[in-house]
Amino acid sequence: WYCLSGGKYDNLPNDVINDYYIYSVGNVTYSGAGHSGDSVTLDEARLFINTMIAAYQTATTPPTIQIIDPKSGEELTDKFYVGDDMSILADSPDSLADSAIYFTVIDPSLGSGKVITASFSYRKNGVPTAITLPIYVKGGAAIPINLDKNENSIAYTLSGGATYYIDPTSELLDILQENNRVALTITITSNLLPSQPAHADITLHKLGLFLLD
Structure with a gap:
């Protein structure tokens, strides 16, 4: 996060190996506050307090998830798809924007080395059944971040504040x-x-069409 500066520390500015001041590894945070003895400045004291709060959140507060409307940002619990007796009409490349389900991750943790992953399931006869779904970044390339071109799982992580869709x-x-x-x-x-x-839950509904002769 921060390195020491001033005096001899300016010889190698931002030397994260030798002149670290605050850093984190996983859910452990180190602070060098107080190294200057009794002459702690107000800014240093404030930084130390913020560091303690961030360390506490990293160690105790897990990320949360919301399924949202991509336009309004409001939380969604239901989504509707138009279908007839043959198929769900939303199942086409041109309608992916309409059929996609958007979600965002809220993560108060600042810990490094963090990996956040998602899994998906639906209820079949009352029993949760796992399903693999491609995850995309809203505004990013139309390439899933969790699957390769052969639809095999690959390493990835979700970021707090970003919006994704499936x-x-x-x-x-x-x-x-x-x-x-x-x-x-x-x-x-x-x-x-x-x-x-x-966890976040959403119910998908099929809306029927009237077929005219």
Whole structure:
């Protein structure tokens, strides 16, 4: 976060190996506050207090997740898809923006080495069933961050404050077509607090069309 400066420390400015002042590794935060003895400045005291708060949040506060409307930012609990007796009409490349499910991660932790991942499940006969869904970054390239071109899982991490979206895929839309509604759960987990995952739920609904002769 910060390095020492002034005097001999200016010989190698921002020397993070030898002249570190505040740094974090995982959920451990080190502060060099007080190194100057009794002459602690107000700014240094404030920085130390902020460091303590950040360290506490890193060690105790897991990230949370919200499924949102991409335009208003409001939280969503339901999403509707138009379908007929043959298919869900939203299942086409041109309609991905409409069919996509958007979510954002809220993460108060400043710990380094942090990895936040997402998993997905839907309820089938009352039993949670895992499903793999591609994750995209809103405003980024239309390439999933969690799958390679062969749809194999790859290493990635979600960032606090960013907005992501998932493609429902034909598998999930087929389930929706068959059952008219499906409850989807997104779970995120931080490697710093693996025992405290966060969940967000959304129910997908199928709206029928009137077929005219």
